[in-house]
Amino acid sequence: MTPLKTVLTASLTALALAACGSGGESAGDTADADGTAAAGAGGTSVSIVDNAFEPATLEASTGDTVTWTNDGGAAHTVTFDDEDSGNLEPGATYERTFEEAGEYDYVCTIHAAMEGTVSVSG
Ligand SMILES: [Cu+2]
Numbered sequence: 875m876t877p878l879k880t881v882l883t884a885s886l887t888a889l890a891l892a893a894c895g896s897g898g899e900s901a902g903d904t905a906d907a908d909g910t911a912a913a914g915a916g917g918t919s920v921s922i923v924d925n926a927f928e929p930a931t932l933e934a935s936t937g938d939t940v941t942w943t944n945d946g947g948a949a950h951t952v953t954f955d956d957e958d959s960g961n962l963e964p965g966a967t968y969e970r971t972f973e974e975a976g977e978y979d980y981v982c983t984i985h986a987a988m989e990g991t992v993s994v995s996g
Contacts, residue, residue, distance in 0.1 A: 920990065921945045922952075922962065925982070927990035936996045939971040950988065954980045 918938050921928045924946035934940055942952050944962040952959040952968050959968035961984075972978065975996040982988035 919943070920952075922950045922982075924948050925950075925985045925988050927952075927980075927982075927988060930989065931991045931993060934972055934992055934994050936973060936975055936994055937971070938994070939969055940992055942968045949984060950982045951984060952980055952990075953983050954978060958983075 918932075918934060918940050920932055920940060920942045922942055922944045925948075927942075932940060942959070942962070944950055944964050944966050947964055949961045949963050951961055952970075954970075957970060962968055970992075972992060972994040975994050978992040978994065980990050980992070
C-alpha cells in the first residue's frame with residue numbers, strides 16, 4: 875500500500891551495494907590517505923569516502939571552519955548531536971565553524987560504522 879516506501883527501500887539497497895563495490899576498488903587510494911592524515915597540515919578538511927571519514931579524528935582550533943567533501947560514490951551525512959548536514963550527494967560539501975573547544979563526535983546516519991571526531995583546542 876506504500877509505493878513510496880518501496881522505492882526508498884530499493885534506493886537504499888542500491889546505495890549499500892554501490893558503497894561496497896567502490897570501497898573495495900579504491901583500497902589503494904585510501905591507504906595513501908591514511909598514511910598522510912596524521913600530518914594535520916591545514917587541519918580543516920575531511921574527506922568522506924565509502925565508508926569512512928578521513929581523517930576520522932581531525933584536530934582543529936577554535937574559530938576554524940571545517941569542510942567535509944563527499945569524495946565517495948554514495949550519499950553520506952555528517953550528523954552531530956546538535957547539527958546535521960542532511961544527505962550529502964557525491965561531490966557535495968558541508969561546513970561547520972567551531973567556536974568553542976571540545977570533542978565533537980559525529981556519525982553518518984546512513985552507514986552506522988562511519989564515525990568521526992573533531993577535536994577543537996583553544
Ligand atoms: Cu555514509
